[in-house]
Amino acid sequence: MPELIEVEDPEDPRLRDYVRLRDVELRKSLEGGRGLFIAEGEKVIRRAVATGYPVRSVLTTPRWLPGLADVLGGARVYLVSDEVMAGIAGFAVHRGALASMGRVELPTVKALLTAERAGGARDVAEGSGHGAFAGTPRRVLVLEDLVDHGNVGAIFRCAAALGVEAVILSPRCADPLYRRSVKVSMGAVFAVPYARMTNWHAGLDELRELGFRTLALTPDQTATPIDEAVMGPRVALLLGSEGDGLSSRWLREADEAVRIPMSPQAMSLGVDSLNVVAAAAIACHGLMRGAPAGG
Amino acid sequence: MPELIEVEDPEDPRLRDYVRLRDVELRKSLEGGRGLFIAEGEKVIRRAVATGYPVRSVLTTPRWLPGLADVLGGARVYLVSDEVMAGIAGFAVHRGALASMGRVELPTVKALLTAERAGGARDVAEGSGHGAFAGTPRRVLVLEDLVDHGNVGAIFRCAAALGVEAVILSPRCADPLYRRSVKVSMGAVFAVPYARMTNWHAGLDELRELGFRTLALTPDQTATPIDEAVMGPRVALLLGSEGDGLSSRWLREADEAVRIPMSPQAMSLGVDSLNVVAAAAIACHGLMRGAPAGG
Structure with missing residues (x-):
């Protein structure tokens, strides 16, 4: 079962993987250095999980949760309102969910x-x-x-x-x-x-x-x-x-x-x-x- | 010879073809309805002129004018500072010049x-x-x-x-x-x-x-x-x-x-x-x- 966590404060530090989406330059170093990437929307999240990438956390709204619940295992899910979602991501999120995924080591x-x-x-x-x-x-x-x-x-x-x-x-x-x-x-x-x-x-x-x-x-x-x-x-x-x-x-x-x-x-x-x-x-x-x- | 007009006020109404670049929706109706389009950079402006599109006006900075002067005929050229250029266009203009071109009737x-x-x-x-x-x-x-x-x-x-x-x-x-x-x-x-x-x-x-x-x-x-x-x-x-x-x-x-x-x-x-x-x-x-x- 996913661990559901309601978050009302867009400044909550637990959302930092997503908040920094707005800053392209920072994002590059984050994605490289800390070893994460963002998957957007149910279909892409499913495929990333199926390929073997671990889910760090998911950011979504109550409306989109049911379609994703089965694929998330025990991942943390931050549930926010539509307003907070749009504010955090810095753009309208039409696909309803963002997942912060861990990278895996590439083959040689x-x-x-x-x-x-x-x-x-x-x-x-x-x-x-x-x-x-x-x-x-x-x-x-x-x-x-x-x-x-x-x-x-x-x-x-x-x-x-x-x-x-x-x-x-x-x-x-x-x-x-x-x-x-x-x-x-x-x-x-x-x-x-x-x-x-x-x-x-x-x-x-x-x-x-x-x-x-x-x-x-x-x-x-x-x-x-x-x-x-x-x-x-x-x-x-x-x-x-x-x-x-x-x-x-x-x-x-x-x-x-x-x-x-x-x-x-x-x-x-x-x-x-x-x-x-x-x-x-x-x-x-x-x-x-x-x-x-x-x- | 182009008609050179120095403009210092970014709100000058003569620059309206360019100022509205910032507003994508307005831009669409402008480009469709009023029959203009914007060509960016010397190379593209040259090709647009060679294809037969009339130049309504050009917006550029003193640095970029010499490379363009021969192609502009008697067009009005609004000369602005780098700061005004960046401010008006709403983005950094790397190619140094924008031309407002008139559309021509398409063939059937x-x-x-x-x-x-x-x-x-x-x-x-x-x-x-x-x-x-x-x-x-x-x-x-x-x-x-x-x-x-x-x-x-x-x-x-x-x-x-x-x-x-x-x-x-x-x-x-x-x-x-x-x-x-x-x-x-x-x-x-x-x-x-x-x-x-x-x-x-x-x-x-x-x-x-x-x-x-x-x-x-x-x-x-x-x-x-x-x-x-x-x-x-x-x-x-x-x-x-x-x-x-x-x-x-x-x-x-x-x-x-x-x-x-x-x-x-x-x-x-x-x-x-x-x-x-x-x-x-x-x-x-x-x-x-x-x-x-x-x-």
């Missing part, structure tokens, strides 16, 4: 890419009984230094929809568990396993040692069209940051530079690239087309 | 889709001397009731990059000239010509009469994979709104329902669709692959 890149998925904890938690993603990952994305949380979330959604089996983040890439990432991903950040590199310099070497062919996505129209790239059994597609694209180091070290073919007229229209989510979507679609039928 | 759908493009005013203005998009449009997008201005902008960017020659908006679709649309499109809203349907009910009939095969994009995984769809010489791809997708009427009336193939595992991961920008990107890529080589 090696552990992520050598883990057998079928029958693993995540598959069981997600109710996937038909051996989805049997074997170790064969199609992965590597995100280098993306700064926009919405973009990271949208790319996770593409990954989940289009059969990418794992995501690897560069050391400085934006956080998939930041509130906006979670929201834009529609919960896909809980569906696609991910790891964060600890060493950017040696990052591609490690992928290669693990058997991955690395494809660097670039707007450079002299690169290989992605639908013609050599795929092989294990492919890691590298996506660069919003402004500058991939670093020159990764572009140089990758096994092959690949591009999304643009219209011959695009340059004369003043458009020389796609945004990173559009590029990721087309690239994931291309990876799926090139995926081997068997493990 | 029929005029848009029967216009010969090569050598037209837009091609000349954009400096495209190599007959880009010769003939009438053969690949077009139709956006039904999208509500998010950022999504509309991102889809225009995809269209420009991937060879879509025109965009048609449903009567209720969000405005491509809204500030966020322009920004996210990187100016592509000035590069891809568009029209707005006046009659949603008869919209697809009109496209058909103009020789277009209509393809309705749906997440329904029983539809035809887009790469296998029958394209033909003229194709209009229909994209639905963020929440609900295409209306049942348009889905029913379209010549063929098409889908983006999703991973067999996506449903078990709780992901049953792509966001509309990702879907549009893959679909535009598919249209380009299926485009006929000649006019």
Whole structure:
């Protein structure tokens, strides 16, 4: 049974995980340093719990409690009025509940890419009984230094929809568990396993040692069209940051530079690239087309 | 020569086009009703002017004026201090200049889709001397009731990059000239010509009469994979709104329902669709692959 605690004072220190939502900068350090993140709404909270993240506490109103009670275990639930809820969160909360979730330790890149998925904890938690993603990952994305949380979330959604089996983040890439990432991903950040590199310099070497062919996505129209790239059994597609694209180091070290073919007229229209989510979507679609039928 | 007017009082009524930037709701009615839109930054202002939109006035600071002077003709330029600029716009203006632009009358759908493009005013203005998009449009997008201005902008960017020659908006679709649309499109809203349907009910009939095969994009995984769809010489791809997708009427009336193939595992991961920008990107890529080589 959840532990229900009625709170009337929006300044109550027990609500500090939520009150600080208003301060974006503070929020970043909190989410990083203290190891929490915020899940919003029943559906996302359920998925976060199912993925194995522990609930620190929940903030909701009496109206929304019944729909959540079964998933909360013994978590503390702070019950507030609609007015206090809106005041605390600093915005209108349409989804009725916020949960402060504890982070769990991420796997290493090696552990992520050598883990057998079928029958693993995540598959069981997600109710996937038909051996989805049997074997170790064969199609992965590597995100280098993306700064926009919405973009990271949208790319996770593409990954989940289009059969990418794992995501690897560069050391400085934006956080998939930041509130906006979670929201834009529609919960896909809980569906696609991910790891964060600890060493950017040696990052591609490690992928290669693990058997991955690395494809660097670039707007450079002299690169290989992605639908013609050599795929092989294990492919890691590298996506660069919003402004500058991939670093020159990764572009140089990758096994092959690949591009999304643009219209011959695009340059004369003043458009020389796609945004990173559009590029990721087309690239994931291309990876799926090139995926081997068997493990 | 631009007419330079120094303004010190942020409440000066001559600045009202800019002051009201702060009020999103008012802004919507202003942009619709009074027929103006705001272009931000030198590059975007240049492209808007090149496309033929008249400059009502410009708001900038002395530092940014020299880079713009040549493009402004005889427009009124309100020169303010950095402090007044930041105060008026209600946000930090990193790009140094805002222009209040007059709208021009949009073409009808029929005029848009029967216009010969090569050598037209837009091609000349954009400096495209190599007959880009010769003939009438053969690949077009139709956006039904999208509500998010950022999504509309991102889809225009995809269209420009991937060879879509025109965009048609449903009567209720969000405005491509809204500030966020322009920004996210990187100016592509000035590069891809568009029209707005006046009659949603008869919209697809009109496209058909103009020789277009209509393809309705749906997440329904029983539809035809887009790469296998029958394209033909003229194709209009229909994209639905963020929440609900295409209306049942348009889905029913379209010549063929098409889908983006999703991973067999996506449903078990709780992901049953792509966001509309990702879907549009893959679909535009598919249209380009299926485009006929000649006019």
